Amino acid sequence: MKGKVLIVDDEEVIRKFLRIHLDKLGYEVMEAADGEQAIEQLGKDDFDLLICDILMPKKDGWEVIKEAKSNPKTKNIPVIVLTAKNEDSDMFKGYDLGASYYMTKPFTKGQLLYGLKLMLEEPLSSL
């Protein structure tokens, strides 16, 4: 196993194709459909990467990132923000909170791979 990735998004179809890509690359994938589930998962398992949506029910992505970054156990997990919020201010907010990469929806596989390369040193040609 290359590593463990947590995908947090309330949109099922997005979780689905992300999982397909990551499966192919040989990552172990866990999913969460809202912020609360995500925080719960983070507490239970050790992850190598967090891919997190922002606008979600119950707790939003910002809270998930804050929570993750404030916990010593999880604070070093790199975070990819994956959101439909595409304003600069949102992007800066994401980086401020400690996110490492910011992807706006809709995105392509290429963008995802570039993120994975940065975070996990996945070669761009691997897919």
Next chain:
Amino acid sequence: MDLHLSHLLIGGYILSNILLTFLPKSWFSNLKFFYPLVIVDTGIVSFGMYLSEKMTTDFYLVFFLIIIFASISRNFKLLMTIGGITAFLYGVLLYSWGLLTSENSSSYTLRIPFIFIMTAFYGYIVQTLTREKRHELTISEDKYRGLFENANDGIILLRNPQLQIADVNREVEKVTGYTPKELFRKEILDLFGPEEIEKARSFFKEVAEKGEGRADYLSLMKKDGSSLEVDLSTKRIDLGDESFYQIIFRDLTDQRKLEKKIRQSKRNLEAIFDGIRDQFSLQAPDYEILRVNKAVIENYQRTYQELIGRKCYEAYYQRSIPCERCPVSVTVETRKPASSLIKSPDRDTIYQIFSYPILDEKENLISVIEYVKDITEEQRLQEQLIQSEKLAGIGILASGVTHEINNPLSGIIGMAEVALEEEDPFKNKDYLRDILNCAQRIGEIVKGLKSYSRAAKKEDLSPVNLNEVLEESLKMVRLAIKPASVEVIKKFQSNEKIQVNTGEIQQVFTNLITNAFQSMDGKGGKLVLSTRSLKDLVEVKVSDDGMGIPQKYLSQIFDPFFTTKKLGEGTGLGLNIVYRIVTKYEGTIDVESKDQVGTTFTIKFPIRRAES
């Protein structure tokens, strides 16, 4: 000495005259009694003397002399002195003639006291008579003097033709400030100030010609120089050979001041009335135009004469019956203010017409004020404001929609990329189903937007089912803000349709639902949307269990630009627009809220039945 008949007569005469003095004095002032008495009296004594055969010319002479004295003398003492002297002188005369010492001396001797008694008798009668007269005169003069002095009107007596003041009463003294002595030295014209003197002079000239006259609005000058406002009436009075003018006037200074104030305030009101650029008119309950201001004249391009006295519907619109939806007819019927909107058929103008009743003390309607306000511009601005708020709403919606579309779009792109690399047709079928699903979702969202664009159109009123609009609005808001897990409870009990612009009503509901979601602030909660029918109303409630509105803001939430949101997050127009739209359809909106418990907005729309 024989007791001759003549002695009896004369003795009886004296006695009866003494008795006569005991009669009531007023009898003597009655000439019908007095003259016969004197004639009979004189007759008796003359006859007595004639019978005594001793009557002589000299006695007649003395006798008549006494009567003349007595009747002209006013002074009783003087008369008695004269009577005494006469009796004495006559005695001396008789003595010198030797008659007092003759054998018939007794009849001569009697003459002397007779003269004295007779004088006393006539003197007494004349005295009594004149005293009675004088008494009467005193009484009547006192009476008239009292009237003169105590009159509430000023009375001046002028000598004719010098116009010099001869007498004044107390009122003149009081109101002019002059003493009677000062006034007696003056001519009437001296009492007029320089501005009034010509007017006064011509007035008295006229009085001299006609013998009487009346002049209103004159002003006299008081001693202190201030003016005394009066109406004068003058009449010539001739007293014996003297001629006077009697002037009567009343101090109207205060009244004139009041009149002046009233006239001024009337002028002020007229100026205000005419100065108002909206049309004002006063109408009788039968629609007769009583007054109009300039704005009416200018608006209808008619003269006052063409409008006043005519029925409003004839004068303005050449109709034979009152206009439909005229608020004046409502006021005439209910005696309460009324208003309505009327669109001018010939011009593209919208008028709001207000009517107010004018009632008398018994609450009867005397007239109606009609106030016509051109609200075309106001309406236009309102439409504009609603429109711009709508645009702001569209902006918020757009960012919500972006998010909402980007999610399925990401799904489509992502799944398509996956499918492209997948050889297994079974797997691909699954991916294609996902893609279709996402595409359909986008289609739904786009369809939802269409109803929002409808709001952009103006003036298309149609029968609208509020439940449907609530549903659509809810969908829209869900697009715009991604609500946390909010439980939505719908209690739609009314299917009543109301005549409104769908877009505007949607704007109302999206605003309220958005606020409700925002008040729950990601924490989740319960949103209740309900409708029900009440008599002639449809009631809509939007209720949440969010943070509530603090009590201190409740009175301001419908004010324009009032917002508790951060700068840039809210325009402060949302609820104001809600209010404007609701009241535009003659609805009402109420809010109930409790801090940290929740808020309920209640809107009531009248059900508008088919209208011509």
